Amino acid sequence: MAANVQDVFMLVGDSLTQGGWAPGDTGIGQRLAHAYARKLDVLNRGYSGYNTEWALPVVEQCIAQREDERAPKIRVLTLWFGANDACIKPSPQHVPLEKFEANIRKMINLVQSRSPDTRILLITAPPVNTHQRKADLESRDPPVPLDRLFETSKQYADAVRAIGEELGLGILWVACGEDEAAFSDFSPDGLHLNERGYEVLYDELIRVISDKYPEVHHDNLGFVFPPWKDIDWEHPERTFGTSKTV
Amino acid sequence: MAANVQDVFMLVGDSLTQGGWAPGDTGIGQRLAHAYARKLDVLNRGYSGYNTEWALPVVEQCIAQREDERAPKIRVLTLWFGANDACIKPSPQHVPLEKFEANIRKMINLVQSRSPDTRILLITAPPVNTHQRKADLESRDPPVPLDRLFETSKQYADAVRAIGEELGLGILWVACGEDEAAFSDFSPDGLHLNERGYEVLYDELIRVISDKYPEVHHDNLGFVFPPWKDIDWEHPERTFGTSKTV
Numbered sequence: 001m002a003a004n005v006q007d008v009f010m011l012v013g014d015s016l017t018q019g020g021w022a023p024g025d026t027g028i029g030q031r032l033a034h035a036y037a038r039k040l041d042v043l044n045r046g047y048s049g050y051n052t053e054w055a056l057p058v059v060e061q062c063i064a065q066r067e068d069e070r071a072p073k074i075r076v077l078t079l080w081f082g083a084n085d086a087c088i089k090p091s092p093q094h095v096p097l098e099k100f101e102a103n104i105r106k107m108i109n110l111v112q113s114r115s116p117d118t119r120i121l122l123i124t125a126p127p128v129n130t131h132q133r134k135a136d137l138e139s140r141d142p143p144v145p146l147d148r149l150f151e152t153s154k155q156y157a158d159a160v161r162a163i164g165e166e167l168g169l170g171i172l173w174v175a176c177g178e179d180e181a182a183f184s185d186f187s188p189d190g191l192h193l194n195e196r197g198y199e200v201l202y203d204e205l206i207r208v209i210s211d212k213y214p215e216v217h218h219d220n221l222g223f224v225f226p227p228w229k230d231i232d233w234e235h236p237e238r239t240f241g242t243s244k245t246v
Numbered sequence: 247m248a249a250n251v252q253d254v255f256m257l258v259g260d261s262l263t264q265g266g267w268a269p270g271d272t273g274i275g276q277r278l279a280h281a282y283a284r285k286l287d288v289l290n291r292g293y294s295g296y297n298t299e300w301a302l303p304v305v306e307q308c309i310a311q312r313e314d315e316r317a318p319k320i321r322v323l324t325l326w327f328g329a330n331d332a333c334i335k336p337s338p339q340h341v342p343l344e345k346f347e348a349n350i351r352k353m354i355n356l357v358q359s360r361s362p363d364t365r366i367l368l369i370t371a372p373p374v375n376t377h378q379r380k381a382d383l384e385s386r387d388p389p390v391p392l393d394r395l396f397e398t399s400k401q402y403a404d405a406v407r408a409i410g411e412e413l414g415l416g417i418l419w420v421a422c423g424e425d426e427a428a429f430s431d432f433s434p435d436g437l438h439l440n441e442r443g444y445e446v447l448y449d450e451l452i453r454v455i456s457d458k459y460p461e462v463h464h465d466n467l468g469f470v471f472p473p474w475k476d477i478d479w480e481h482p483e484r485t486f487g488t489s490k491t492v
Binding site for chain 2: 001002003004005006008010018021022024026029030031033034037038041043044046047048049050053054058059061062063064065066068069070071072073074084090093106114115225227228229231233236237239240241
């Protein structure tokens, strides 16, 4: 069994989260895992294709009941949904905007009620570049009709931002502006992020943490186990305590 | 609190392990986190500069006592030490070979006694390219004398391999051959690994898992939560169970 030695930075979302460790690009998960090494375990709770309706029971299982004192604390948690909820009908991933908003609020309530000290960051779904997305879908066999619209996806992003502002949470407004075409610099397919997209997101995430939750910025957290130069080399038991079983 | 939803792939070692998520290169940690996404949490338990003498009490704290049933299971664990123990005197990191061997055995005993189902993989310290290493150390301010020797480091790697063979564990014999100079293709500084080094290591790690412990190969582990196309879209409670609190 793995003992609880490090608290947790939990990334909850869809494929944009799940893909943050993909080789080749340096994604959001890799960057955070590096920055928080020996401080917090960065856990991937991204589920490709999931909308909030399906993710809600998953989130419920990922956050322990408060009485479970031996579980690691979730110091920071990102919620990054909307990219799939914003699919247009007849996509099975479509969730009506009001239902999406209600689901995001339920997730936030769930985290806050079970884990009140967790710093929550809401990340908005990126803009869709429908030209890229359409080309991608049309190249498939069989071709797939366009499933997302720029304006619709933006409504879902706006809704997340509004909830975050109302509740005073950290918000990451992803790479939007109003320019659909400009997103191609940050996306391989008009929907997901490439290395440059993740880099911008990471820098913004760290900036928001710095402003809003500086106590969990990686520079403000110490190593769980000390740097080797701080160990009492001849008497490591004075650094680590006396071993009981080894 | 983070609930226990995924078992664990734990990477235990020194800076070679800790650095496996560094941005720019695609390291061992990133590759494993991607391959095992939604299956196992890949935890970084790498401690830069640590030898086995200092790491032993850390390992003891990272492996839970068996009665802690709510902790995640460690399905796979890598032990990758020797690079620092093999430092030559008067380095404070030096650990005599016999002591190093005893410490590796203690770590293995600790894992096997507390977590008998954990698949253990021993990784040997890479060869040292003393030409690269010397140039690196001499460029520092103040310059540092050469602290590792090819032949000495090889003895520590040989010792790990011998222990692994004796105990029937998975072994990764890193990039050795007998050619010190050839290591420069896989290392930025004669001691650590570059992206190419981590790529070779990853491929070898997956090959050893495939041969020795196929039941924990990523292709043989299912997602903890199903792919979105397998969800009962209209009745997600039939997939995830009925929510009790949301």
